[in-house]
Amino acid sequence: MANDIISPENLVYQKPKLMNDTTMHYCPGCSHGVVHKLVAEIIAEMGMEEKTVGVCPVGCSVFAYRYLDIDWEEAPHGRAPAVATGIKRLWQDRLVFTYQGDGDLACIGTAETIHALNRGENITIIFINNAIYGMTGGQMAPTTLIGQKTATCPYGRDPEIHGYPLNITELASHLQGTCYVTRQSVDTVASINKAKKAIRKAFESSMQGKGSSLVEIVATCNSGWKLTPPKANEWMRENMFPEYLKGDLKDTTNL
């Protein structure tokens, strides 16, 4: 009987406890859903359900608060690290993290990002980098690759016109306030497991007062890139991984 194998001792995976039954608004193939799931799992595993405040962004993940059963504050475009600073400075025993895309974090919010990280705020910034503006319809982001076509650089990003891709994570690794800076992806089971370990380390460092953590997730935007989900993963590996090298860029956490 097939039903015989559906028993608690055989259970290897289930929906995270903190994930709400909200209809997913993300496009199929988008990385947001996986990263949300990891964050939900880690908060529950750390037993921080009642002591976490997430700072949610603008852009596609503007509704992050619908998916995770925790308290949230919605930040103005780019200002999440400042909002998180206010919360964490005033509730020092809380787990405070921001969840931001590249347009949010690496463009309008560059100042807030750099300064919060440089002050060593005990927060974690989760940075979803898909090299494009998703929600507004696929325009150029600071992280758009040279030659990549978007709605506002339809002939491909030309450094002479548009400047160069901005590598925020490398920049963050040089700041004295950061304790853990890493770049991950969620395109395979192995990479998902690594990303989970990275986010957990970042959260734990924040709670231990070691300084700021930045976890970049190199992510897909198959709608913005106009590719099928499998093709988007392939494009990411071929084009984004060489520009945005995965791995830990800085780790002084001793965790």
Add this chain to the structure above:
Amino acid sequence: MAEQEITLMKGNEAIAHAAIRCGTDGYFGYPITPQSEIIETLAVLKPWETTGMVVLQAESEIASINMIYGGAGAGKRVLTSSSSPGVALMQEGITYMAGAELPGVFINVMRGGPGLGTIQPSQSDYFQATRGGGNGDYNVIVLAPNSVQEMADFVDLAFELAFKYRNPAMILSDGVIGQMMEKIVLPPMKPRRTEEEIMKECPWAAMGKRGGRNPNIITSLELQSEVMEVRNIHLQEKYKQIRENEVRYETRECEDADYIIVSFGSAARIGEKAIELAREQGIKVGLFRPITLWPFPSKEILDLAKGKKGILVSEINAGQMVQDVRLAINGALPVEHFGRLGGIVPDPEEIVEALKEKLIK
């Protein structure tokens, strides 16, 4: 007894002392003339060692208003201060706070504009303060102190009103009040609220969903127009309640007056001398001072104006509050304006001359 001690200090210093004494949890700010003494005084007083109040210099006014947006959303008493060009940068955060119904307090010690303008005093941010200032239909409670004492007293009052209505509140001061020294009685020490008190007072706050309650989500976003309209109507109903309950003003020698000078803040201090000078010359003049600029004491001005001959609105700007006075009076009386610009503070004599020239003739 020490808490009732009379002391001499600048308006900006009074704000800092009052902030510590009224149980503020955090100050986040950025230095700008003429209000930098607020953060400087806090840095000297080190309240983090006594009350546990957090003091942080942000990287910009945009960051500091968003830090108080974060802190207010998490249920804390949070404060920021700036001057005109800095407050212009804060408008983004203020409209978000109004939209999310958060009780933060911010102080504008005004200087002359537009743009970088001058560091000398002015009242030219009246429209920005009383019309919302940022995007959307919203209002901020605006208190206008006219003394160093009121600078201190209005910090706690602004917090009380902000929390009562879950709405941002502003203390609209200027370089005169910020920089001048006067004797004041500092408010009594009030402890910061405990976690339990915050949970009770702010059941809406995003501070970790304690005790298994449903999540609190602080946001001003709503994509469904039908729902957004309901939220806007709710805000407008709240503003109506504030208009009905929170109007504050002061009158001086208005009973027998033929003419009324309407002034706020530092201009009202000059107005006090002007009515004295006018009365020496046999002109019966009284002073009406709005203390809340929003809600504006429209009905009270109209009531007071009955039987008078004219109103002179004296402000340190090109004529902003005069529009609210004209709306209140609705043509029942002549309403004229007198103001100086560019950071120049009017003399009482000039005000009396303007009164004679524009109204008495």
